[in-house]
Structures are given as structure tokens and as C-alpha cells.
Amino acid sequence: MTQPINVFSEIGKLKTVLLHRPGKELENLMPDYLDDLLFDDIPYLPQAQKEHDAFADLLRKKGVEVVYLEDLAAEAISEPDVRSSFIKDYLEEANIKGTGLTRMIQAKLDAIRTNRELIDVTMAGIPKSDLEELKSKSLTDMIESDYPFAIDPMPNLYFTRDPFATLGTGVSINKMYSVTRRRETLYAKYIFTYHPRFKDSNIPMLYDRHDSTRIEGGDELVLSKDLLALGMSQRTDVASIEKLAKNIFEQKIGFKRLLAFDIGSKRKFMHLDTVFTMLDYDKFSIHPEIEGDLTVYSISETVDGKIEIIKECDSLEAILNKYLEIDTVKLIRCGGNDPMAAAREQWNDGSNTLAIAPGEVIVYDRNPVTNKALEEAGVTLNYIAGSELVRGRGGPRCMSMPLVREDI
Structure with a gap:
């Protein structure tokens, strides 16, 4: 080989x-x-x-x-359990403030159909404007912030x-x-x-x-x-x-x-x-x-x-x-x-x-x-x-x- x-x-x-x-x-x-x-x-x-x-x-x-x-990363997470592990690791390292926001972003990522699109989204970052209005029980999520990103771009x-x-x-x-x-x-x-x-x-x-x-x-x-x-x-x-x-x-x-x-x-x-x-x-x-x-x-x-x-x-x-x-x-x-x-x-x-x-x-x-x-x-x-x-x-x-x- x-x-x-x-x-x-x-x-x-x-x-x-x-x-x-x-x-x-x-x-x-x-x-x-x-x-x-x-x-x-x-x-x-x-x-x-x-x-x-x-x-x-x-x-x-x-x-x-x-x-x-981006192609290699998408191909690497082709197995469902590997994809789930990747999303978990990504969210843990994304410095998200608030558990409600984390759950909302995880649902958004889980719902993405293709692995290549998932990789592209994780690289681009997630602006708060892309998320629906937070209905959270977390004080951190409820406090307004001018910072525009839920997850920073790369x-x-x-x-x-x-x-x-x-x-x-x-x-x-x-x-x-x-x-x-x-x-x-x-x-x-x-x-x-x-x-x-x-x-x-x-x-x-x-x-x-x-x-x-x-x-x-x-x-x-x-x-x-x-x-x-x-x-x-x-x-x-x-x-x-x-x-x-x-x-x-x-x-x-x-x-x-x-x-x-x-x-x-x-x-x-x-x-x-x-x-x-x-x-x-x-x-x-x-x-x-x-x-x-x-x-x-x-x-x-x-x-x-x-x-x-x-x-x-x-x-x-x-x-x-x-x-x-x-x-x-x-x-x-x-x-x-x-x-x-x-x-x-x-x-x-x-x-x-x-x-x-x-x-x-x-x-x-x-x-x-x-x-x-x-x-x-x-x-x-x-x-x-x-x-x-x-x-x-x-x-x-x-x-x-x-x-x-x-x-x-």
C-alpha cells in the first residue's frame, strides 16, 4: 500500500x-x-x-x-455515529454561552441533510440571525448580547x-x-x-x-x-x-x-x-x-x-x-x-x-x-x-x- x-x-x-x-x-x-x-x-x-x-x-x-x-472532512464523517461524535465535539469546542442555545444549534446541525453541507456550516460559523427566537430556560441565553455570532466563523x-x-x-x-x-x-x-x-x-x-x-x-x-x-x-x-x-x-x-x-x-x-x-x-x-x-x-x-x-x-x-x-x-x-x-x-x-x-x-x-x-x-x-x-x-x-x- x-x-x-x-x-x-x-x-x-x-x-x-x-x-x-x-x-x-x-x-x-x-x-x-x-x-x-x-x-x-x-x-x-x-x-x-x-x-x-x-x-x-x-x-x-x-x-x-x-x-x-472540506471534502475529506465530509467523507470522514460518513458513518452516523462518527457524524454524531463530530457534532458533539464541535459544540463542546464552540464556546457557546447557554445550554438552550447549544440544544438549538445541535438540532440545526442534526437536521442538515448532507455531510458536506454540515461541514460548510461548521466552518462558516452560525450568526444569531440564523436562529429562531430563543425560547430558553437558561438565564445566559435570555440575556441579550450585541455579539452577532452564536458560533464564530473560521x-x-x-x-x-x-x-x-x-x-x-x-x-x-x-x-x-x-x-x-x-x-x-x-x-x-x-x-x-x-x-x-x-x-x-x-x-x-x-x-x-x-x-x-x-x-x-x-x-x-x-x-x-x-x-x-x-x-x-x-x-x-x-x-x-x-x-x-x-x-x-x-x-x-x-x-x-x-x-x-x-x-x-x-x-x-x-x-x-x-x-x-x-x-x-x-x-x-x-x-x-x-x-x-x-x-x-x-x-x-x-x-x-x-x-x-x-x-x-x-x-x-x-x-x-x-x-x-x-x-x-x-x-x-x-x-x-x-x-x-x-x-x-x-x-x-x-x-x-x-x-x-x-x-x-x-x-x-x-x-x-x-x-x-x-x-x-x-x-x-x-x-x-x-x-x-x-x-x-x-x-x-x-x-x-x-x-x-x-x-x-
Whole structure:
């Protein structure tokens, strides 16, 4: 049987990828609540869907199998008892105030005819305006509130990179930084437990969504079959990296070393992949602000099974040369040598590329200075529009979760 998860690099030819087509959850964004839902602006849904469809079509034209989170989740809950369990878990994690409201929403969800429609509704959230007048015995339900939602939407779902990460043949189902995103990982739980594509494959589970410390997929990069890069960032705790390393070594999935990069906790550097992505065996896109000396922690397993951690302070170039065991690497600056272009294009995810083969990547067309620098370095570019998608602060890598790559 072919392994349904196989990701031992960032650049091996992409064979299967998981996406989420933006849905009604974006139309449930409201200006007063953008910060809570981690958005800076409201994308226009029809245009965002056109841009996302073009992204998916480009991947298919390149021979990549595209599967959708919403389809896999619907297929995973095909058995009635699994569907009931999913609804129960969803309601428990939805932060609903009041038992009467919970019962009303459960009745609404139970009555939905198809599993795909059920998944779409759970992703979109439930505005109070969609519910009939509450006839409740609960004081909490009876007290009026101006807050418009009974259950919040999940507008960040089209960034499929973060809720879980594929590492080798295993999966890290992540504890998300923000409470508003933690429910997103429920879909991964059901997909990897119950979907026919995955359930009988004994997929190693490398992190638990209920763990006490946070980690996100944008901070998890597979540099080679032996080497992972992890970001210590706004979204990922150092303790989570230690836990992930322990699980990886215990489950013997092949990686020999993890490099934990301390990139700080600034919003513009929310994940490692917003400032650093792999393009080819020896080429990387970077934000200029990480070019100086970095603090990096090398994590490996000793012969007697203990974890060894070594702190290093060196340039990114020197660290990559050392641990990838190559003579020289080429670091290509977001924005080229123009600091204003670097700031603007990094904000628009100029450093966040998706490699579909060694030296071939997908980029937003809106970052011309960075894209020119990539082309001059010999990287093959495939362009997608991102005028609406980028409003959620994520690029092509953020919007994709590889399930299978060819080994290199």
C-alpha cells in the first residue's frame, strides 16, 4: 500500500496537496471583530474564490492531485455515529454561552441533510440571525448580547498549512496560537482517524491538538530527509519544539536533527515561512532582517536515546551550509536590495513561496521586485493573483499542505 503521507523535503516534486477553497466564513467577517479573528481586512469572497480556483488549476496543470479539506472532512464523517461524535465535539469546542442555545444549534446541525453541507456550516460559523427566537430556560441565553455570532466563523481555514503539518510519514496536529483557530484542528482529527484514505495506514501522530503549548505549521519546514527547521515565533513555543523532537525521535520516522530558529514574536514575522522558504537544493527566499547573526538551537538524539541541544549563533548562510552539508547556499532577498520594497513585499508574502519541484515555485504576482530577483537567480516562477487572498496575511505555502512529495 502506498503511504498516504510522504513529505521528506520542501522541494521534492509535489504529488498530492490539501487545500481549502474559501467559503462563507469570509463573508461572516465583520470590521469590529477582525482582530479577534486574526484578519487585517475583509477579502471579497467571489474574487478570493476565483484566485484560489486559479491556484488549484495551476497545481493540477502541473500534475498535482488537489484534495480539499472540506471534502475529506465530509467523507470522514460518513458513518452516523462518527457524524454524531463530530457534532458533539464541535459544540463542546464552540464556546457557546447557554445550554438552550447549544440544544438549538445541535438540532440545526442534526437536521442538515448532507455531510458536506454540515461541514460548510461548521466552518462558516452560525450568526444569531440564523436562529429562531430563543425560547430558553437558561438565564445566559435570555440575556441579550450585541455579539452577532452564536458560533464564530473560521476565516483562516484557507491557510491549511497551520492546523497540522506533514513531516516525513507522520502528522503533527497542532495546538494553535489563537483560541479562534484551535477548532480548525478538529477536522484533521476526524480526517486522520476516520477517512478511508488514512485510517488504516498507522500514520505516526507527532503532536496532539490538546497539548498544553502551541505550535503551527508555518513554523515547521522539512529541509531534507534528515533535517527539520522549526520557528520559535509569535505562534510557536519553544516547549512545543522539544515535545515534537521527542516524539519524532521516539517514533523513528527518519529525521536526525531539528534546528529551532529564534525569529522573535513580531506580527510581521508570525511564522518562519513568512521570512524564509526553500526554493531549490541550494536556494532560499528570505526577508533581509534575518540575514544577521541568528540564535539557533540544534536538537538531536544521542546514541543512548537522550536529547542533545546545542545553542549556536551564526549567520543563516553558515548554518544552512553546515547542516545541509553543501558548499554554498544562495539567499535571495525579499524586495531585492530595496528596504521599502522588502517591507512592502514581505507584508504581501513575497518570501512565502510554494515549491512544486526543485527550483520551481508558485508566487503571488503582486511582488515584482522579489519575483525579478528570484528569476535572476534561476528559479522558475508560476504566478497567481493574490489581491484578495493576501488580505488574510498568507502566501502560496500558507495556503497549501503537501500530503505527498517525491523523495529527492
